[in-house]
Structures are given as structure tokens and as C-alpha cells.
Amino acid sequence: MNDQNRNLILATALSFLVILVWFLLFPPPEPQVADPNTPAVTALNEDGTEMALTPPVADASDTPQLATDAETRASILSEAERITIDTPAVSGSISLVGGRIDDLSLNNYFETLEEDSPTVTLLSPVGESEAYYALYGWAPAGDLGFEDVPGANTPWQIESGDTLTPETPVTLVWDNGNGLIFRRTISIDEDFMFEITQSVENTTETPVRMAPYGIVARHGLPSDLQNFFILHEGVVRKIDGTLDEIAYDDLPDLDFIQREGTPAEVIDVTENGWIGFTDKYWMTTLIPGEQQPFTSVTRYVPSSDIYQTEARLPTMTAAPGQTTEIRTQLFAGAKEWETIRDYQNEGGIARFLDSIDWGWFYFLTKPIFWMLHTLNALIGNMGVAIIALTLIIKAVLLPLAFKSYVSMAKMKELQPEMEKLKERAGDDRQKLQQGMMELYKTNKVNPASGCLPILLQIPIFFSLYKVIFVTLELRHAPFFGWLNDLSAPDPSSIFNFFGLLPWAAPEPGSIMALLFIGILPLLLGVSMWLQQKLNPAPTDPTQAMIFAYLPWVFMFMLGSFASGLLVYWIANNTITFAQQYTIMRSQGFKPDVFGNIRSGFQRKKPEEK
Incomplete structure (x- = not known):
């Protein structure tokens, strides 16, 4: 071996050793302790006035407290009536309070290799130390107020179905008492894809305007955060053909937008986009319909340590005597290559395979x-x-x-x-x-x-x-x-x-x-x-x-x-x-x-x- 080859090998080896020693001497910081709260989100009406996508917390009594040793997950889940989720891939429940998808476990994945290991828990309700959930609703526009549209704490009723399976969708209904009847139909496939159809029936004699939205909220940092330079964890989104990633650590440093009230990034997407959170092996992603324009929002709420992604759809008009509806999807599950590839190639979700972190050398x-x-x-x-x-x-x-x-x-x-x-x-x-x-x-x-x-x-x-x-x-x-x-x-x-x-x-x-x-x-x-x-x-x-x-x-x-x-x-x-x-x-x-x-x-x- 000549001197040039020896020097090249030596330089490569020493560079590699420097990287390893750095991460041994300077390990990543410990994750913060979560402090849950109800997310409060604002947008603008067409006339420039501020509207809220979810009502703010009225007082401290409305904010669920962290679970203590005496409060198990089951007791938290029992505080609200629920619809069971039962599929080959996932199990859990949907809360009728807000219609939140906030209880989801992955049936085929376990925390450890021990025989009695519990399955991996992906989504958790507010009240647990790591609340993580998906929330849907409508933002009021025009003459409508918060009380006229469903939000984070709306008491939904079951109209059809009591268990969500791949063969049996469920439908929730809420009558606002002023001539508007809202429905939410939720279906799921054999894997990890939910389909949410939101509709509003206008029984009044005047047209009404409102904007549908979806939110994925995470209270505090995940406890299993890797914080390793080779892995991306945090927001993953596609914006008109461009894949974008924002690490959890970078969310508090987003530009402060006055009308948003918190550090946030608001981007208009013309078609074929999606946004959500990705971990090392799991992901929760909001997916508007194909060719559907929407506003992609990434935010951090410092006062309550909430990380949040939103998909805000354009304002819709429900004419008198008519029903208006919008269909979106929610991926909540494991980042299985074959499954995500099928959603991309057969489901039409553009570049969904890029949600797996392939890195700089993606071509290899x-x-x-x-x-x-x-x-x-x-x-x-x-x-x-x-x-x-x-x-x-x-x-x-x-x-x-x-x-x-x-x-x-x-x-x-x-x-x-x-x-x-x-x-x-x-x-x-x-x-x-x-x-x-x-x-x-x-x-x-x-x-x-x-x-x-x-x-x-x-x-x-x-x-x-x-x-x-x-x-x-x-x-x-x-x-x-x-x-x-x-x-x-x-x-x-x-x-x-x-x-x-x-x-x-x-x-x-x-x-x-x-x-x-x-x-x-x-x-x-x-x-x-x-x-x-x-x-x-x-x-x-x-x-x-x-x-x-x-x-x-x-x-x-x-x-x-x-x-x-x-x-x-x-x-x-x-x-x-x-x-x-x-x-x-x-x-x-x-x-x-x-x-x-x-x-x-x-x-x-x-x-x-």
C-alpha cells in the first residue's frame, strides 16, 4: 500500500473517530417535561378579522391535569364516551368529546422483545404525560361564531356504527341548534390510513361560510426522542413537490407571526401536499385530498409546550337546504416501506415514500x-x-x-x-x-x-x-x-x-x-x-x-x-x-x-x- 492510500485511509479513519468521540463526549440533552393544554389556533377571515380554529381554554378547570400514579390510562379514557377502533394493524378508540382520534396502539409492534411487552402506543389523550392526537373541526367565517361550529370540545353523538373496522365506518353528528347539522364519517383500511369526511347540512334560509381544518398536536417532546444527527425527528411535510423537514429543536425558533400569536410558519400549498410529525419508526400525517389546495401550518406554543401541525382548507359555502362536505386522510402508524409505497403509487399521495428519512445519499x-x-x-x-x-x-x-x-x-x-x-x-x-x-x-x-x-x-x-x-x-x-x-x-x-x-x-x-x-x-x-x-x-x-x-x-x-x-x-x-x-x-x-x-x-x- 503506497503512502497516498495510507494517508487517505488514515484521514478517513481519524475523521470518523472525531465524529464518534464528539457524540460520546457531548450527548444530546434530555427531553423536556410536557405540560399539556388545549391547542388554540387562529387564522383570518376574508375581511381581515381574526377567527379561532379551536376555542381557547376558558379557565384552569377546563384544562385536564397530568395523570398521577393513581390515574391509569384506562381511567383517563373512561372520562368520555368512545368509539372502539379494531383493525388487524391498530386498536384504540375515538373520543366523542371533540371527535378526537387520541387513543391508538400498533398491534404488530412491541416496545421490547420481552414476551410480555406491551404494544407500541402511538396516540394518547390529553391528560397523559405525552398527549398526542388528531383533531378536526370547522373555523367560523362571516356571521358565524365559535358556538356555531364544532371544535376541540364539541360533544358529538353517534349516528351510525359503534366500532370502527375496515368494513364498518362510523358517523358522528352534532346539531348546533341554529339550523346547522354537522357530520363526521370516519373509515379506516387494513393498515394505517383513516379517511375523514366532514359535512355540514344547512337547514337555514341563508348561506353560511366556514373553513374545515385538521390538526395533529403533540404535548411536549417524545420520551424516546433519539436526537441523533443521522436521523430526522419532527415535522415532515410536502409543499407543491418539495419535501421539507423541521426538527423539534427548530420549532421554537420559527418566525413569530402576530396573527398566529406563537412561533409559526404558514405556507399556502396549491396541490398534492401533506404535513405531520415523524419519529424514527412512526408517523402521524394530515393528508388533504389529491389536487386539494390548503394552508400548511407549523407552530410551537411555548406557554403550554405544544408542537402542532395544521392543514387548513379553503373557506366553503353551504347554500340553504344543501350539504357541503370535504374528504381528507390521516396516516397514523408505522413507516412500513411497502405500505407507504402502496399509498404513494396506488393511493395517489405524491412522494409519500420520502417521508422515510433517506438522507443526503438518498440515491444510494x-x-x-x-x-x-x-x-x-x-x-x-x-x-x-x-x-x-x-x-x-x-x-x-x-x-x-x-x-x-x-x-x-x-x-x-x-x-x-x-x-x-x-x-x-x-x-x-x-x-x-x-x-x-x-x-x-x-x-x-x-x-x-x-x-x-x-x-x-x-x-x-x-x-x-x-x-x-x-x-x-x-x-x-x-x-x-x-x-x-x-x-x-x-x-x-x-x-x-x-x-x-x-x-x-x-x-x-x-x-x-x-x-x-x-x-x-x-x-x-x-x-x-x-x-x-x-x-x-x-x-x-x-x-x-x-x-x-x-x-x-x-x-x-x-x-x-x-x-x-x-x-x-x-x-x-x-x-x-x-x-x-x-x-x-x-x-x-x-x-x-x-x-x-x-x-x-x-x-x-x-x-x-
Whole structure:
């Protein structure tokens, strides 16, 4: 390996180590404690006067308090009459107070791998520490007032249906007592898509005007917030073909809009938009109809620590004796690739797949994930699929790798000549460079050709890391034996001799877990060390020392990474070793692996230093 390749590898490795050390020394801050309140939202009438989309809280008695130890979720849910949600994918209920969708669990996803683990809770009612819900209503316009339209606390009645299933929609009704009858029909599919049809029947003799809206509100930050630079958490929205993301931390810094009363961002969307909140694996998104213009609103309410997204639709007119209705959708569930793809391709939700955080290298992460997903479907084991994907990537890069290793082999042959050049040039760096360039030209060797495979590996590695860290399909995906979750660190540990001793391994993320690493990090260190031994140690003592320590530094630093990523890296190192050894031998150069290992353990005599 020539000096240029060594310096490139060294610079890449050290840069990677700097990033890792930074996040170990400066971990993200703890999430804030939530303080729930009823969201209050304002907009403007056509005449410029302010209107409220949801009535403000009248007094403290109207604001539900946080649940105490004595108040269970069931007791909070029992405070209002509810409609049961029962589908193969989700379960929960809808409150008749405000018609809120505020109780939703994901039937096929569990908090942990324990047998008695509860299912993942996505939406929760006001009163719980992390209230998170969807709310619909109408904003009054013209001569109408707050009391004439349904809002956050409207007492709805059941008109039809008592359980929401994919086969049985439910309809809520509310008569305002002044000639307007509001209905809300809610249906759901087999997965995570709600359809909400809001209508108003005008039995008066005068036309009425009002604007429908949808809100997703979140009280406080989620307790499972990752706060990791590679992952987006917060608002995700599509605005006329443009995907936009706003992190939770950035919401309080939005421009203060006087008529909104809080930090907010208001954008008019002409067609094909959506807005909501995304977490690592779950998402809740408001989706107006296809080609439907609306106003996309993102806000933060500092006084009550509420994060809020809104879809405000244009003002509608209900003529006397007529009924006006509007249909929108709500996605509330897991970010399953196939499910979201179907909603995009078959449901007409433009660019909905982009709600999955593919990152800067989306042109690599998307095909890499597709290939990994396809291999997993064929093989039935995600760990084996990762190894198969590594083989495919190495096969695609083989022509470049072949040129690189051939160049390395030729550089080895030229090593004696290069040493003679160094002796003749002495301290004259210019003379040495000229001599080396002439030597390369005479022997038709390109020292830079060995750099290209290394450079290509960097974006591929980060893309695969992104896929493993972000995509839901890796969550709780088993490999074999003790590796039952490829999205989590290796749970084995030297501390209990990999499970043979009768005490538990250190908690993941702790200092002890970083020190007492598992089997996969050890294999990673050994594979990197063996790969180094294909080449003699650098003649420069400083470089030699750094390269000698790099495998073991990476072994400890990457020990807390997702085990799926370590599986990829170990497989990649093993395949690279076999490729390089075979290609270099085919070019007449036999790497002395065992000799290089022995020389690494031999100490120089004082007179040789």
C-alpha cells in the first residue's frame, strides 16, 4: 500500500473517530417535561378579522391535569364516551368529546422483545404525560361564531356504527341548534390510513361560510426522542413537490407571526401536499385530498409546550337546504416501506415514500434498502440478507477493486527501486517526487488507482448505516443465536464472558458496555487487523503506530453501533481480504500475512531505532 492510500485511509479513519468521540463526549440533552393544554389556533377571515380554529381554554378547570400514579390510562379514557377502533394493524378508540382520534396502539409492534411487552402506543389523550392526537373541526367565517361550529370540545353523538373496522365506518353528528347539522364519517383500511369526511347540512334560509381544518398536536417532546444527527425527528411535510423537514429543536425558533400569536410558519400549498410529525419508526400525517389546495401550518406554543401541525382548507359555502362536505386522510402508524409505497403509487399521495428519512445519499440509500428488502424476502433472515448484499456490492465494485489491487501489487514490486530513490534523493523532496513519477511512468503504474474503491466505500458505508439505523424493517429483526435485534448493539459482553457467567451484561449505552464489548465488535477488530496484515507496516514510525492501534480503537468505538452494521463491516472486511489476497497472488505478489503478523510483534533493538 503506497503512502497516498495510507494517508487517505488514515484521514478517513481519524475523521470518523472525531465524529464518534464528539457524540460520546457531548450527548444530546434530555427531553423536556410536557405540560399539556388545549391547542388554540387562529387564522383570518376574508375581511381581515381574526377567527379561532379551536376555542381557547376558558379557565384552569377546563384544562385536564397530568395523570398521577393513581390515574391509569384506562381511567383517563373512561372520562368520555368512545368509539372502539379494531383493525388487524391498530386498536384504540375515538373520543366523542371533540371527535378526537387520541387513543391508538400498533398491534404488530412491541416496545421490547420481552414476551410480555406491551404494544407500541402511538396516540394518547390529553391528560397523559405525552398527549398526542388528531383533531378536526370547522373555523367560523362571516356571521358565524365559535358556538356555531364544532371544535376541540364539541360533544358529538353517534349516528351510525359503534366500532370502527375496515368494513364498518362510523358517523358522528352534532346539531348546533341554529339550523346547522354537522357530520363526521370516519373509515379506516387494513393498515394505517383513516379517511375523514366532514359535512355540514344547512337547514337555514341563508348561506353560511366556514373553513374545515385538521390538526395533529403533540404535548411536549417524545420520551424516546433519539436526537441523533443521522436521523430526522419532527415535522415532515410536502409543499407543491418539495419535501421539507423541521426538527423539534427548530420549532421554537420559527418566525413569530402576530396573527398566529406563537412561533409559526404558514405556507399556502396549491396541490398534492401533506404535513405531520415523524419519529424514527412512526408517523402521524394530515393528508388533504389529491389536487386539494390548503394552508400548511407549523407552530410551537411555548406557554403550554405544544408542537402542532395544521392543514387548513379553503373557506366553503353551504347554500340553504344543501350539504357541503370535504374528504381528507390521516396516516397514523408505522413507516412500513411497502405500505407507504402502496399509498404513494396506488393511493395517489405524491412522494409519500420520502417521508422515510433517506438522507443526503438518498440515491444510494433507496436502492440499497430495496435490494436488502428483496433479499430478506427471498432468504427470510435479515442478517443473511445483509451478508448477501455485501457480496453483491463487492461484486459490483470488483472491476475497480481489481485495478486497485493490481496497482498495489505492482507498487510492491517497485518498493526496492523506491527505497533506492529515497537514498539517492536524501532530503531533496522535489528530486524524490520527480524520480518517483518517472518510475511510475516507466512501469505504467497509477498510484491513485488504489484510492477509488476506498472513496466509493465511504458513501456506501454511510448509506447502509442510514438504512440500518432508520428503516423500520431492521427493528427487532433477528439474525441467529443471541443476535435477536439487528437494529440494536450486540447484547453479548466480555463482562459475563458472553453469557457463560451468571450475571447480566452491562446496559447498552453505558460506559461499562463500551469497555466490555461483545462478540461482533471483537470479530470486527480481528477482521480489520487481519486485513492490515496483507501489507507490511508503514516505514514511518508514527504511521505504523497509528495503523497498529486503529483496528482496536474501532473495535471499542463501534461496539455500541447497530449489530446489523457490524455484520456488514465484518463481511466486507472478510470479502475484501479474500479479494485482495487472490488478486495480488494472480499478479505474482504473494502477501506474507504471517510474516507481517510476526514482524508486528517483534521489537526493534535500541541500536536499530
